[in-house]
Amino acid sequence: MMNKGYFDQFYAKSDGITTLEMHTRHVITAGENLLYSLPLSVEEKKYWKEKLRRVAVFHDLGKIHRDFVSRLKGAKSVDIRHELVSLLFCINFLQLEDDELFAIATHHKGIVDTHSEKRGALSPFQIGDYINHWYETDNLIFTENNIQTWLAIFEVNMQLVQQDAVKELPKNIKMYLNAKYQKKAIQSIEIRKQFSLTRALLMAADHLASARKENDIPQYKQLGIADFQPAKDGVYLPFRPFQERLQRIKTDAILHAPTGSGKTEAALNWVYANQSENSRVFYLLPYTASINAMVTRLQKHYNGEVVTALHSKTLDFFYDQISEEYSNGEKDYQKIEKEAWDKKSLSKELFYPIKVATLHQILKTSLKGKGWEFALFDYKKALFIIDEFHTYDALLTGMLLATIKLYRKLFNTKFFFLSATIPDFMLKLIIAEVYDGNNSILIRPDADQEQDRLVLDRKRHQLYCMENSTIEEEFVMIESYLNAGKSVLIIVNNVKTAQKLYNQLKFEGSVQLLHSGFNKRDRTIIERAITNDDASKRPQLLIATQAVEVSLDIDYDIGFIENAPIDALIQRFGRVNRAGKKRIYPTDKDLSLQSDTVPVYVFEKSIGKTPFYDDTVLADTWQNLLALNNCELGEDDLIQVCNKVYEKGYNEVQQRDFETGLNNSIIKDFEDDWIAGHWRDWIDDVLENKNQKIEVLCFNLIEEYETKIAERRFLEANQLLVSVFGYEPKFSKDQLFGDTRIAINLKYDSIIGYYSIDKNIDDQFDF
Numbered sequence: 001m002m003n004k005g006y007f008d009q010f011y012a013k014s015d016g017i018t019t020l021e022m023h024t025r026h027v028i029t030a031g032e033n034l035l036y037s038l039p040l041s042v043e044e045k046k047y048w049k050e051k052l053r054r055v056a057v058f059h060d061l062g063k064i065h066r067d068f069v070s071r072l073k074g075a076k077s078v079d080i081r082h083e084l085v086s087l088l089f090c091i092n093f094l095q096l097e098d099d100e101l102f103a104i105a106t107h108h109k110g111i112v113d114t115h116s117e118k119r120g121a122l123s124p125f126q127i128g129d130y131i132n133h134w135y136e137t138d139n140l141i142f143t144e145n146n147i148q149t150w151l152a153i154f155e156v157n158m159q160l161v162q163q164d165a166v167k168e169l170p171k172n173i174k175m176y177l178n179a180k181y182q183k184k185a186i187q188s189i190e191i192r193k194q195f196s197l198t199r200a201l202l203m204a205a206d207h208l209a210s211a212r213k214e215n216d217i218p219q220y221k222q223l224g225i226a227d228f229q230p231a232k233d234g235v236y237l238p239f240r241p242f243q244e245r246l247q248r249i250k251t252d253a254i255l256h257a258p259t260g261s262g263k264t265e266a267a268l269n270w271v272y273a274n275q276s277e278n279s280r281v282f283y284l285l286p287y288t289a290s291i292n293a294m295v296t297r298l299q300k301h302y303n304g305e306v307v308t309a310l311h312s313k314t315l316d317f318f319y320d321q322i323s324e325e326y327s328n329g330e331k332d333y334q335k336i337e338k339e340a341w342d343k344k345s346l347s348k349e350l351f352y353p354i355k356v357a358t359l360h361q362i363l364k365t366s367l368k369g370k371g372w373e374f375a376l377f378d379y380k381k382a383l384f385i386i387d388e389f390h391t392y393d394a395l396l397t398g399m400l401l402a403t404i405k406l407y408r409k410l411f412n413t414k415f416f417f418l419s420a421t422i423p424d425f426m427l428k429l430i431i432a433e434v435y436d437g438n439n440s441i442l443i444r445p446d447a448d449q450e451q452d453r454l455v456l457d458r459k460r461h462q463l464y465c466m467e468n469s470t471i472e473e474e475f476v477m478i479e480s481y482l483n484a485g486k487s488v489l490i491i492v493n494n495v496k497t498a499q500k501l502y503n504q505l506k507f508e509g510s511v512q513l514l515h516s517g518f519n520k521r522d523r524t525i526i527e528r529a530i531t532n533d534d535a536s537k538r539p540q541l542l543i544a545t546q547a548v549e550v551s552l553d554i555d556y557d558i559g560f561i562e563n564a565p566i567d568a569l570i571q572r573f574g575r576v577n578r579a580g581k582k583r584i585y586p587t588d589k590d591l592s593l594q595s596d597t598v599p600v601y602v603f604e605k606s607i608g609k610t611p612f613y614d615d616t617v618l619a620d621t622w623q624n625l626l627a628l629n630n631c632e633l634g635e636d637d638l639i640q641v642c643n644k645v646y647e648k649g650y651n652e653v654q655q656r657d658f659e660t661g662l663n664n665s666i667i668k669d670f671e672d673d674w675i676a677g678h679w680r681d682w683i684d685d686v687l688e689n690k691n692q693k694i695e696v697l698c699f700n701l702i703e704e705y706e707t708k709i710a711e712r713r714f715l716e717a718n719q720l721l722v723s724v725f726g727y728e729p730k731f732s733k734d735q736l737f738g739d740t741r742i743a744i745n746l747k748y749d750s751i752i753g754y755y756s757i758d759k760n761i762d763d764q765f766d767f
Contacts, residue, residue, distance in 0.1 A: 004153055006146075010064045013210075014072050020063050021153060023209060027056040028154075030214035031205035034350060037217050039279040039381045048201060055100045055202045057154045059107055062086035064146075066138045081126050083108050085134050091173070092166050093147045094158060099191075102176050102676065103198040107206055110370075111677040112178045118681040120370070127169055127177050135167040179678045193376070195676035200373040204350040211342055213351070218306045220278045220353035228268040228301045239269065241449035246270040252408075254417040254430065255443045258635035259574040261455040263418045264294075267385045268301065270416045279381040283356045286391045288313045289527055289552060294356045302354055308347045310357035316520050318343040319715045333713045340715065350377050359392060359400060366403040366667045370679045379411040386415060390422040390567060394654035397426070398661020401433050406670055408434075420635065421570040423646040433662065459595040459634040460580040461559075461573055465626050466603045471560050474601065475505060480587050481558050482507050482541060489556035490543045491572050493564060497608040498543050499752045505541070512539035514547050517753030520719040530554055548575055557584055559600040565613055566621040566645045569602070570638045576600055589630070597632045620645045695721040696729050696741050698748035705740070722746075722754045 012023030031052040035045050062068065062085025071078045087105040090096050096104075110121040135142065144160055151158055169177075175185035176195070186192050208214055225247075230237045238244075243262055246253065246269040253270060257263055271281055283298065285291045288311050295309045295317075309317050319340040323331065346352065348371055362384075365375040384407070392400060407413045417430065427442065435441055445452035466474070471490060481488050492498050495517040502513050514526050531553055532538050542548070542556065546564070549571040555578035561569065577598040584598040585591065604622055624641040631637070650658055666673070666680070697705055701720050708717035721740070729743035748754045 004149055006149065007064070007153065010069070011072055012060055012063055020060060024057060024060060024154070026209035026212070026214050027059065027202075027205050028053055030208040030217070031056055031201065033214060033217045034201070034205055034208065037219055037278055037353070038350065038377050039276060051097075051100065051198060052201055052205065053154075054096060054156070054158075055103050055107075055198065056205060057150070057156055058086055058090055058094070058096070059083065059104045059202060059206065060086060061089050061150060064141055065134060066141075067134065079130070080134065081109070081122070081130070084122075084126060084131060087169070087173075088131065088135060088166070089142065089147065091170070092142055092163070093144060093160050095161055098172075098176065099195045099198040101173065102195045103202040105173075105177060106199055106677040107202045110679060111176070111182065111675070112180075113678060114178070114180055116681060122177060124178075127174055131169055132167045135165075139165075177677070179675050182675050182678075183673075189671055189674055192674045192676050196373040196674070197376050199677055200350075200376055204374060204377075207345070207349055208351065211346065213346065217351060218353060220280070221302050221306055222277075223268065223272050223275060223301070225272065228265060228272075230262075230265065238451075239265065240445070240451045240455065242266065242443060242445040242452050243269050245446075246443065247273050249443070250274055251441060252415045252435070253441050253443050254427065256419060256422060256427065257443075257445055258455055258458070259420040259570070260460075260578055260580065261420075261445065263387070263420070264297070267387070267416055267418055271383055271385070274383055274414050276381055278353070279383065280378055281354045281383045281385070282362065283354070283385045283387065284359050284362060284389075285356065285387050286359065288317075288358070289547075290388075291356045291358065292317050293531075293553065298354060298356065306352060307354040307356065308343070308352040310347045310355045310361045312358070312360070313520070314347055315340055315344045315715060316524070316719060320524055333711065333716070337713070337715050348374070350374055359386075359396060363396075363399055363403060366399070366406055366670065367664070368666060368670070368678075368680050370681065372679060373676070375411075379407060379413055382407075382411060382413045384413055384415045386417050388419060389417055390419045390426060394650050394657040395661040398658040399664055399667065400661075401430065402662050402664055402667040404434055406667055410671070420574070421567050421639065421642055423567070424643045425646055425649040429649070456636060457634060458580045459597050459632045460577045461600045461633045462586065462591065462593070462597045463625065463628050463631055463633050464586065464589070464599060464601045465622070465629040466601055467626075468605060469603055470605045470607050471562065471603050472501065472504060472607060474560065474603075477588055477601075478505065478560060479507060482509060484587075486557040486584065487538070487540050488542075488558045488560065489548070489554075489576055490541070491548055491559070491561045491575075492543070492545060492608070493562045493606045493610045493613070494608040495545055495753065497562075497606070498545050499755065500607065501543050502752055505543075507541055509541065510539040511541045511543070513752055514542060514544040515753060516545065516547055517722065517755075518750075519722045519748065519754075521716070522750050522753075524719075527552065546572075548572065553578075555579060557582060557598055559598075561600065561602050562606045563602055563604055563618060563622055563625075564610075565617045566624070566638070566642045569621065569625075570642065573600060573633075573638065591630070593632065595632050614651070616651070617645060693723040694726055694729075694741070695723055696731075696743040696746065697721055698746045698754050699732070699742055699744050700747050702742065720748075722748065724754065728756065 007021055008019060010020040012018050012020045032049060035048055060082065062082035065080060065082060065085045067078045067080040068082045071080055083105055087101060090101055090104060112122050112124050112127060114124065147160060172185055175181040208217065240262060242257065243266045246266050249270060250273055255263060255266055283294060285294060291309050291311055295307055298307045319336060322336050322339050365372045404415055431437060431439055445455050447453050447456055471492065478488055490501060492501065495515045498513055498515045512526060512530055514530065518526060530538055530542055546568060549568060554575050556576050559576040561572050581596055582598050583593055583596045585593065586599040602625060624644050628637055697720060705717050705720050730745040732742040732744045734742065745756055745758050746754050747757050
């Protein structure tokens, strides 16, 4: 006798509201809505809809086990894997396909890995002895009546299997669930892929249902020309010829175009030409600051619901973004924090169709980091825009190219590269390695087209090479420009130099420092100040390190810059006279100007040490710049310097790193070594270089930190930490909330950042 009311007593969540039936229906709805938001054919949607409904109906049935019920009520000592109990139900009474059984068994945890026993994976005991134990401790639930009732509730028509009770997993299922034996049990790569696909879809539906987003899944918005065409006073402006040309290119492409020529609009023209229904767009940038700005920009072209950020600091970005929507009097910090966490979780899911991300996030998939199986749907027919790809080191560049080759084959993806400063050797490398020497994919502005020629011929800077000189020897000239009302950008090569110049320069107007020694809270405030929509409210003097290179949209009148590798200098130059519409004569020279250019002074000597720059590259950059001393420069002049500096390509060490990345065995053997439900748990450490810097709390912020913790403003408390090199701090024996480390020798100042109190603040800046 079927009693549908029997299941009303069982809950899926500890909230006392969400019953097992409710949650199961949420998962079914999430899965069906998700399928309609993915780039699948009508036949594929029909196939997956039927399969997903089956796994969704049974994925949590094990939650009726009494041990799980006890755990929901607070019995933390109870060890129960409800998904394996769900698997037992299916094996006893149903004939589900193996990939469906696998998805049900692994929708919370990965398969057994006896080598690492990592968190988030099943244990050998759980798929072994515990199965029999869970059956025996509540064997009364394993009845045909319960299964028939559950099937009837969801109107699923399935024939039940008549057999003796199965109290342990069959050998083949155990092998599926063990990384050591899965390939032996399933020799077909295509079948292992099927296991991953079914698992990923169930996990995504379950996560969306748990977040109660089953009816909020954003649909990809087909991009129209009017969505991104530049306009002024309501009148659309024509695209430049090279931008318009990209509307007709339906293949991969590499765009090499000057700074300020409209590369982002060019990329969107390419997206317009290549978009297909529901296919995702990934916009890759090297720095989190530029990613956050690009998210805001793309939200204007698409809409806020479909675009997200995906990088290591997205939590802070979402928290700040959500906080701005509330007035100070209305702020519920716990609610804002929860919303930020939810958005961070969803940014990794099959949820947002437009993602602006770091390269690391994409490499985590090709290196099989946690969550890589979601990409099987997310990357299908996806469009990847790789901006400023010249900035990556040789190892990452090699891994990027290996990944591109893999994704083009596996997912039928397309790639669009764009850069203003890529040296010729790297262009040739990409075209040779990825495109078999096909130079037709390279797009440049056409000198025969008037509007393109204006971009190519435009000159923006006057170059003055200051031989054997440092910036601090030219304070009088800097102050004369400032007193004349000009805005001045000073860029130096390390944090201490920036702090030193800030303390030494005497200027009563608005001054701002920007470097990596600020905590997250103040870094956000500074970046907003220097990119204020009202240019008159931006600081007249900005003293910065290479942090200013990260695609921040700033435009200064005069530049004073320490020598650096030419590709870094080109980025720095791009922050001065960005639009190329200023004409400023130098105060220290008599020069007849032919173009709208401004003075940029480059100093041969750095005040501090530069161990992170290659000495040969620095010397070659300087020698090639000297040939252009006292000249007005265009982008092409700088590109020529770049090509000369890097004409031999990578040096011996870099070439070895590049080849190591290009031949990475995980990427190369991605398909052959396919193991469903398994990931590598060391990927984050390899990619993020977490050992280089650590986060600490400066001792003078302890009281503010503890206040925020007491008010449960945990994310704001975390934003007080600063990133420092491991050799810098001396640690207190005490730790605060969680594992926060206190640096007893580092003091924090919101104006200059952190500094050591082991020395006098003025003395410590002597080199």
